[in-house]
Amino acid sequence: RQQATIFTITAEAKNGETAAGIVNALVDQVLEQDAAFRTEVASDTLLFFEKEVRRLGDALDAANTRILDFQNKNVDALPETLDFRMGRQSLLQERMTQIRREIGQLNDQRRRLSELFQTTGRTEAQPRRALSPEEEELEQLNAQLREALSVYSDTHPRVAMLRSRIGTLEAVLEARNPDAEPETPGERVFNAQIVEIDSQLEALHDTISDLEPEIASLQATIERTPTNAITLSAMERDRANIQSQYDTAVSRLSAAATGERIEVLSKGQRLSVIERAVPPARPSEPKMILMGAGAVGLGLVLGIVAVVLREILNPKIRRPAEISKKLGITPLGTIPFVDTPGERWRQRGLRSAALVVVIAGIVGALIFIDRQVSPLDQIAQKVLRQGRL
Incomplete structure (x- = not known):
């Protein structure tokens, strides 16, 4: 009033x-x-x-x-x-x-x-x-x-x-x-x-x-x-x-x-x-730094959770202590698992496919950000200005 x-x-x-x-x-x-x-x-x-x-x-x-x-x-x-x-x-x-x-x-x-x-x-x-x-x-x-x-x-x-x-x-x-x-x-x-x-x-x-x-x-x-x-x-x-x-x-x-x-x-x-x-000069939303930090943190958490779950849910015996624990016997020695050539090629193919998927995901994310959020050149200029400051 x-x-x-x-x-x-x-x-x-x-x-x-x-x-x-x-x-x-x-x-x-x-x-x-x-x-x-x-x-x-x-x-x-x-x-x-x-x-x-x-x-x-x-x-x-x-x-x-x-x-x-x-x-x-x-x-x-x-x-x-x-x-x-x-x-x-x-x-x-x-x-x-x-x-x-x-x-x-x-x-x-x-x-x-x-x-x-x-x-x-x-x-x-x-x-x-x-x-x-x-x-x-x-x-x-x-x-x-x-x-x-x-x-x-x-x-x-x-x-x-x-x-x-x-x-x-x-x-x-x-x-x-x-x-x-x-x-x-x-x-x-x-x-x-x-x-x-x-x-x-x-x-x-x-x-x-x-x-x-x-x-x-x-x-x-x-x-x-x-x-x-x-x-x-x-x-x-x-x-x-x-x-x-x-x-x-x-x-x-x-x-x-x-x-x-x-x-x-x-x-x-x-x-x-x-x-x-x-x-x-810059979009009010989304917050790129906050999203990046959140994505990194979430990836780390998910990676740790995936490793922990894999270790917990894997029923294979991989160490001598597990033999003694599960079978109740003491082994005299251990023989390492030797991959066959076919298994090595399969593993290499899986790694290559995973790498391709990751690269495609990164490229898709960049394209989405450029078209839906803000052009990548503006984001680059902004990052450079902040680095100079």
């Missing part, structure tokens, strides 16, 4: 060149199979991550689409605009409170003015009034219109109402009946003030009518915001998880593509050849 694994490939053959060729062929096959296997694995890995990136990309697009649709459907109740809507609601509520306060003040003013006129028949502003009620009202409406245009747009209901009143008064002034009984100066002032107060009250009530739906709508969106925030947070959390998986898959896809390219170019082999097989 945590170390390189080293293994050796060996082969046996009739000669060193054949053995080296077999080993190198096996090494090439191992390297080819390793490269093919690793290339196949790298290609499968690359294909898997390509599919994973496409799947996660589609899932990420679907999550983004869901979030976008939800935001479009709830654009007025998103958490991002909650502070603005709450501030807008507070501002409108303060505005409505102020308008109601102004309405109350105008009602009080109208009531006091009516009581004063009914009691005294005049108004506080009577000495200062020199214009007719319609003219004064027209002047006041023009002033209110200028003030309203500085605050509201041309299409605002208050601006439209003031312009309508101004047009009505202008038409009244133009078509005034000269035979009508003129009003008293105090009554004209009183009527002008009442009309002005009523117009202001109507404008304020119109403003309240405009503010109430907007405040109610803001309140409804504010109440929907917490639920939308929870839903949106869950959707964004799912998208973040998919985004994280997508980023990891893209990173691994890049690594897999690099690995697959390396494998295709055969630069990523984990198996490396430390040393290729070369024809050996």
